[in-house]
Amino acid sequence: MRVFTIGSAPARGMLAALTALALGTWAHPTVAADAPSELNLFAWSEYIPTSVIEGFEKESGIKVNYEEYASNEEMLAKLVSGASKYDLLQPSEYTVEALIKEDRLQPLDKSKLPNLKNVEAWYTTQAHDSGLKYSVPYMSGTVGIVVNKEKVKEPVTGYDDVFKDAHKGRIVVLDDAVEIVTWAMATQGKGPAQVNSENVAATRPVLERWLPLVKVYDSDSPKTALLNGDVDIGIVWSGEGAILVNEAPEKFQYILPKEGAHMFIDSLAIPKDAPHPEAAHAFIDYLLRPEVSRKISEEFPYTNPNVGARKLLSDKERNNEASYPKGSPRLEIFRDMGPTAVEIDELFTDVKAKSAS
Amino acid sequence: MRQADTAFESASGNRRAPRLTAYLLLTPLLVWVMAFVVAPALIILVYSFGERQVLGGVTLGFSLRSWARVGDPIYLAILWRSVEYAGITTLICLVVGYPVAFVVGRASERHRPLLLTLVMIPFWTSFLIRTYAWVTILKSEGLLNSLLLQLSWISEPIEMMYTPFAVIIGLVYTFVPFMILPIYGSVEKLDASLIEAALDLGAGPWRAFWKVILPLTRPGISAGVLLVFVPALGLYAVNDILGGGRVDMIGNVIENQFKGTARNWPFGAALGTALLGAFALAFWLTRRPGRADRAAG
Amino acid sequence: MKAARRLLEAHTGLVLFFLYAPILVLVVYSFNEAKLNVVWKGFTLEWYARVWTDTGLVRSLQNSLMVAAITTVFSVALGTGGAWLLFRYRYPGERLLQTLVFLPMIVPEVILGVSLLILFVVVRLELGFTTVVISHVTFCFPFVLAAVEARLAGMDPALEEAALDLGATPFVAFHKVIVPYLMPAIASGALMAFTLSLDDVIVTYFTASAASRTLPLEMFGRVKKGVDPSLNAISTVFIGATILAVLTTQLLNRRGALTAPATQGGEKP
Known part of the structure; x- marks a missing residue:
């Protein structure tokens, strides 16, 4: 009866322990009571500092449930499923526009947002939500070129300077079809507002020239490849650029492409079916306070739309050109591009597949 | 293997026709599969015939638009590449993992659980942190290059990051335990006297392995191959971080339809359904009734 | 046969090294001073101190x-x-x-x-x-x-x-x-x-x-925000605790096997 002794005691012990752990924890699930003093926040991962949320909770007595997402599309997927009701979202500008078109947002009650006056005037006139009827800018940023000056000596001013044969295998770009296609359009003199089937198709030869030169596609942390010295030049979010410049100012430089840079505006908006719109308004207004908004800048070196907060920044922060570009560069925001997005995706996948080998 | 064959024959001869109790016992599995495997699969199938909505999501209907794109040579080429990567990964995992499973399975009974757990513990850290650790090792100014330079085996750094080599390393690393564990289960029951x-x-040891041990552990091998090849086919995160996302895997393309700006759920659903269908067909055909992986046992 | 056994054990050792190499790196980098955990800057225990107060992580x-x-x-x-x-x-x-x-x-x-x-x-x-x-x-x-x-x-x-x-x-x-x-x-x-x-x-x-x-x-x-070393720190704590627990169980089992031999197992096949 050898068989009877095969079952190993340690393995059994492990299972028993797991069962105990499972039963023990099963007993007290977290209760999600629908108290009036709650705020169901659905925002980008880690984008709102814990200290800010804790400060708001303490002051208002409202409990914040922070659920996070990693992209606008991830957020939309969960939102349209209707699985949970959210009070406050943090969509980027093109997503704000799409949400407004689909009648998913409720108009803001500006009487509850006295701190809205702190927002720079430029932001109130943008096409995705002119007059800020539905959304309030949280942070904004650009997409620009980062150069490792130790490796790239010749001047870089635009997209075409990045995609040169000399840089083959030394380039990182965002892993984002819409971004890359609109860069190509920019070199053909067309802005992001001119996205249509014809203009998208016209970028094919440009992409066919560009993509074989690229070494890394990364939207999450393009700075890593640059910091590691695996690439020398890249087109990245300004926040990533700012971190690189802060890390090694003598080495990295952030440049806005002369053809026109894409600007993104991460905003705050309240869904139509929000259970706690009062709390959402209170939180928006809290975030708009200069001293609170300044804390966000500390964690995220993007462009702060809050004029009051900018005054509180240190010189080093204000002089970081990735966060606050000098002069008056050409900045353009994305628009919701509807079904053309599918064509962009298809074109990009196709060219990318053919450039590899 | 005359003896094993008779054993198998009597084993299959002993499989009973289920009575009511046996049906009742199967109910939990059946219910689970119907509710959480079949129902979601049907949702995806239905979605694949729908139309894309602005915010993501699907307008139900009967459109073949997404299916027409599935057969496009671009996507077939991408699928083929995924199969190649998964295949190479599986092969390396088998060669690397089998001896480990053997050693663990033949170790003294006291040590087996310890060794088994040791194999698995590294994977109780987050995938992300593990993979970034590989970046630290493989990058051009990384640990491996420094070591090789120090030893003067190379005169200048080898480019390893963002190459297929790095992707395969990452894939093998991720999946080798899923080869070791099932094979361990087969090795462990080998009768020492038989060897x-x-x-x-x-x-000789080689002949003994080839003629006795290998056939007896074949069920473990086929389970390992299943548990490595199939998930490796859909994995793309390793490819993104260590390969720099330069080539798309089928997983990337599907993921993009849901999480990229295209928001084209029906196309993603169609690609997913096609993948499921191909897998189900292959599985169905390789598991012939009765015999299948029990054969060599 | 002995040679074959040696060879197999050496191979297993190598594979275990392969499995633990990144873990070793991860542990070492949990002591990295640099907030952007990419380049080694210097030794610190700061991240361990932070992990305990990081309610999100815990x-x-x-x-x-x-x-x-x-x-x-x-x-x-x-x-x-x-x-x-x-x-x-x-x-x-x-x-x-x-x-x-x-x-x-x-x-x-x-x-x-x-x-x-x-x-x-x-x-x-x-x-x-x-x-x-x-x-x-x-x-x-x-x-x-x-x-x-x-x-x-x-x-x-x-x-x-x-x-x-x-x-x-x-x-x-x-x-x-x-x-x-x-x-x-x-x-x-x-x-x-x-x-x-x-x-x-x-x-x-x-x-x-x-x-x-x-x-x-x-x-x-x-x-x-950049993968900061506190993520490595919490992984290290977790891995350390697991290994400790496994080893303790192992020791306890050995002792248990000595006092109450082979009711369920513990016997060599």
Whole structure:
């Protein structure tokens, strides 16, 4: 009866322990009571500092449930499923526009947002939500070129300077079809507002020239490849650029492409079916306070739309050109591009597949 | 293997026709599969015939638009590449993992659970942190290059990051435990006397392995191949971080339809359904009734 | 034969080194002074101090462990029971069921996540721990089932017969004879299920609520700010604790085996 002794005691012990752990924890699930003093926040991962949320909770007595997402599309997927009701979202500008078109947002009650006056005037006139009827800018940023000056000596001013044969295998770009296609359009003199089937198709030869030169596609942390010295030049979010410049100012430089840079505006908006719109308004207004908004800048070196907060920044922060570009560069925001997005995706996948080998 | 064959014959001869109790016992599995495998699969199938909505999501209907794109040579080429990567990964995992499973399975009973757990513990850290650790090792100014330079085996750094080599390393790393564990289950039950008998009869270790051990552990191998190849086919995160996302895997393309700006759920659903269908067909055909992986046991 | 054994053991050592090399790097870099954990700057214990106060990390680790533990128990039950029944009885439509069971392994995570999310909405199941566990069990239990099936393949049927002949009911025979025989496969299946559950991101994103965030979700969220060494620190603490626990169990078992020899096991085959 050898068989009877095969079952190993340690393995059994492990299972028993797991069962105990499972039963023990099963007993007290977290209760999600629908108290009036709650705020169901659905925002980008880690984008709102814990200290800010804790400060708001303490002051208002409202409990914040922070659920996070990693992209606008991830957020939309969960939102349209209707699985949970959210009070406050943090969509980027093109997503704000799409949400407004689909009648998913409720108009803001500006009487509850006295701190809205702190927002720079430029932001109130943008096409995705002119007059800020539905959304309030949280942070904004650009997409620009980062150069490792130790490796790239010749001047870089635009997209075409990045995609040169000399840089083959030394380039990182965002892993984002819409971004890359609109860069190509920019070199053909067309802005992001001119996205249509014809203009998208016209970028094919440009992409066919560009993509074989690229070494890394990364939207999450393009700075890593640059910091590691695996690439020398890249087109990245300004926040990533700012971190690189802060890390090694003598080495990295952030440049806005002369053809026109894409600007993104991460905003705050309240869904139509929000259970706690009062709390959402209170939180928006809290975030708009200069001293609170300044804390966000500390964690995220993007462009702060809050004029009051900018005054509180240190010189080093204000002089970081990735966060606050000098002069008056050409900045353009994305628009919701509807079904053309599918064509962009298809074109990009196709060219990318053919450039590899 | 006359003996094993008779054993198998009687084993299959002993499989009973289920009575009511046996049906009742199967109910939990059946319910689970119907509710959480079949129902979601049907949702995806229905979605694949729908139309894309602005915010993501699907307008139900009967459109073949997404299916027409599935057969496009671009996507077939991408699928083929995924199959190649998964295949190479599986092969390396088998060669690397089998001896480990053997050693663990033949270790003294006291040590087996310890060794088994040791194999698995590294994977109780987050995938992300593990993979970034690989970046630290493989990058051009990384640990491996420094070591090789120090030893003067190379004169300048080798480019390893963002190459297929790095992707394969990452994939093998991720999946090798899923090869080791099932094979361990087969090795562990090998009868020591059987191996000794083979050796006594004058078979060298190699012959004993080839003629006795390997056939007896075949069920473990086929389980391992299943558990490595199939998930490796859909994995793309390793490819993104260590390969720099330069080539798309089928997983990337599907993921993009849901999480990229295209928001084209129906197309993603169609690609997913096609993948499921191909897998189900292959699985169905390789698991012939009765025999299948029980054969060599 | 001895040489062959040496060779095998050397190989195993190398593979273990391969498995632990990144873990070693991860541990070393948990002491890195640099906030952007890419280049080594200097030694510090700061991140360990921070981990304890980082409620997000600690809570998500608790959530992860809880989900993984429950998932493992359910996966083992479903996988072992299922494999045994499918082995023992000839059900009609068995091959179809066999195929369906393994579908969650091939389906891309994002599709599994989205389709389960839709399903939960349709049946009005509120997102939370339950939905996360359900989805984890769905993609974990096939691993247990496959491991147990492999072990069952070619099992000597005399085993169960003998027990039945001795007057045991099929349930007792299963419990006293089959389960011990399957234990190595159950243990490896449980290990795989636990590991897979502990590591999942995408399916969890779609099926979790704010309160049921797991550690991998929390970690992925932090990439944008740069992976700072506190993530390495919490991984190191967790790994260290696990290894300690495993070694302690090992020692205790050895002692237990000495005082009460071989009631359940511990005997050399």
